[in-house]
Amino acid sequence: MFKSLSLKVILFGFIFTFFSSFGQSFFLGLFNSSIRDALSITQGQFGSIYATATLLSSFLLIWVGKKIDDVNIFKFVFFVTLLLSFSCFLFSKISSIIFLFFAIFLMRFSGQGMMSHTATTTISRYFTKSRGKALSTCWFGLSTAEFFLPVLIVYLLTITTWQNMWISISLLVLIFLPITSFILIKNLNLNSREEINKDDFKDRDIKQWKRTEVLKDYRFYIICLNMLAMPWIATGVFVYQSFITESKDWGNYIIAQSFMVYSVLSVITLLISGFLIDKFTSRKLLIFMNIPLLFASLVLIFFESATTGFVFLGLIGVSNGFANVLGSSTWAEIYGVKHIGSIKALTTALMVFSTAFGTALFGILIDKGFSLEQIALVSVIYISFSLILLFLIRNKLNPQYT
Numbered sequence: 001m002f003k004s005l006s007l008k009v010i011l012f013g014f015i016f017t018f019f020s021s022f023g024q025s026f027f028l029g030l031f032n033s034s035i036r037d038a039l040s041i042t043q044g045q046f047g048s049i050y051a052t053a054t055l056l057s058s059f060l061l062i063w064v065g066k067k068i069d070d071v072n073i074f075k076f077v078f079f080v081t082l083l084l085s086f087s088c089f090l091f092s093k094i095s096s097i098i099f100l101f102f103a104i105f106l107m108r109f110s111g112q113g114m115m116s117h118t119a120t121t122t123i124s125r126y127f128t129k130s131r132g133k134a135l136s137t138c139w140f141g142l143s144t145a146e147f148f149l150p151v152l153i154v155y156l157l158t159i160t161t162w163q164n165m166w167i168s169i170s171l172l173v174l175i176f177l178p179i180t181s182f183i184l185i186k187n188l189n190l191n192s193r194e195e196i197n198k199d200d201f202k203d204r205d206i207k208q209w210k211r212t213e214v215l216k217d218y219r220f221y222i223i224c225l226n227m228l229a230m231p232w233i234a235t236g237v238f239v240y241q242s243f244i245t246e247s248k249d250w251g252n253y254i255i256a257q258s259f260m261v262y263s264v265l266s267v268i269t270l271l272i273s274g275f276l277i278d279k280f281t282s283r284k285l286l287i288f289m290n291i292p293l294l295f296a297s298l299v300l301i302f303f304e305s306a307t308t309g310f311v312f313l314g315l316i317g318v319s320n321g322f323a324n325v326l327g328s329s330t331w332a333e334i335y336g337v338k339h340i341g342s343i344k345a346l347t348t349a350l351m352v353f354s355t356a357f358g359t360a361l362f363g364i365l366i367d368k369g370f371s372l373e374q375i376a377l378v379s380v381i382y383i384s385f386s387l388i389l390l391f392l393i394r395n396k397l398n399p400q401y402t
């Protein structure tokens with residue numbers, strides 16, 4: 001299905017999305033209790049610091065992320081790798097609130113932001129006909145991390161300190177990523193493209209939108225409303241998983257075990273969505289992306305048993321599988337790939353911003369005494385509103401041709 005260079009590009013994307021997990025909320029949330037105990041801070045204080053640091057990282061990403069359109073890909077990758085390694089090392093040295101802020105800022109910027117941005121931008125630009133399958137395989141890296149890292153980290157925290165774990169992660173990043181990147185993408189450049197048949201040249205005739213033009217397109221904002229639902233809601237769930245566990249009285253390991261269901265369903269959805277996108281286009285599948293997330297929020301409102309945790313995170317996993325692929329391929333389909341790095345820098349920054357919003361909103365609502373069910377109702381209202389707007393413009397999402 002894929003040729004040699006294509007396989008290398010996909011493997012590169014897989015590795016980078018896997019390593020982006022170190023800056024993802026599901027991973028950082030595992031250290032929530034340990035860090036709060038070490039610094040003697042509340043859930044709300046941790047959430048405010050997390051949200052502010054994440055918010056600032058999203059602003060920086062808008063500027064730094066667009067550089068991927070202008071420089072050699074391997075040089076860009078090397079910079080991102082060094083930054084992630086340094087961020088992990090700094091995270092191991094957290095000893096005060098100020099250190100916590102800068103550590104989270106760098107982890108969110110380098111991990112969740114730049115690592116995932118680099119992987120998906122490279123894949124989106126290189127692939128045309130097989131973009132859906134390539135992106136779904138690429139995001140399988142993050143799903144793999146989501147499958148076994150939560151349980152592994154919970155276990156490791158019982159036998160070693162969280163500081164030692166972060167030092168080990170820093171060394172792993174510094175040694176492993178430069179070597180694999182050199183092997184996989186040293187010959188890749190900004191003009192490298194997947195080989196396609198002459199019949200597929202129509203895709204190359206799509207109008208290549210600049211970021212300034214995209215910002216004037218009303219469709220962009222409606223699509224973003226839907227794209228951002230998953231990041232802010234899921235981040236709230238991941239960061240405040242201990243609050244959910246306590247509210248539902250599920251026990252310490254239910255959420256960690258439920259992540260396996262979340263990961264398995266994410267992977268299945270990733271694999272299916274890749275083929276569906278290449279057959280039907282992202283534009284037609286977009287309307288279905290947040291429906292499982294809507295049902296997940298409803299499940300949280302109406303059900304109490306421990307098995308609810310598996311259903312809840314499982315449904316989020318389905319939406320996550322769709323969102324990961326659609327979040328990259330949709331922009332390439334509608335706006336072209338010439339300036340995709342600049343556009344993706346903006347959308348990735350908005351995604352990171354939404355995670356900050358989710359963290360802050362959940363933290364504020366928790367501190368003000370909102371119940372878990374009331375917070376889930378807020379999610380239901382947002383998802384429903386964005387879906388209605390998307391339904392109204394569903395027939396206006398086609399690209400323009402030159």
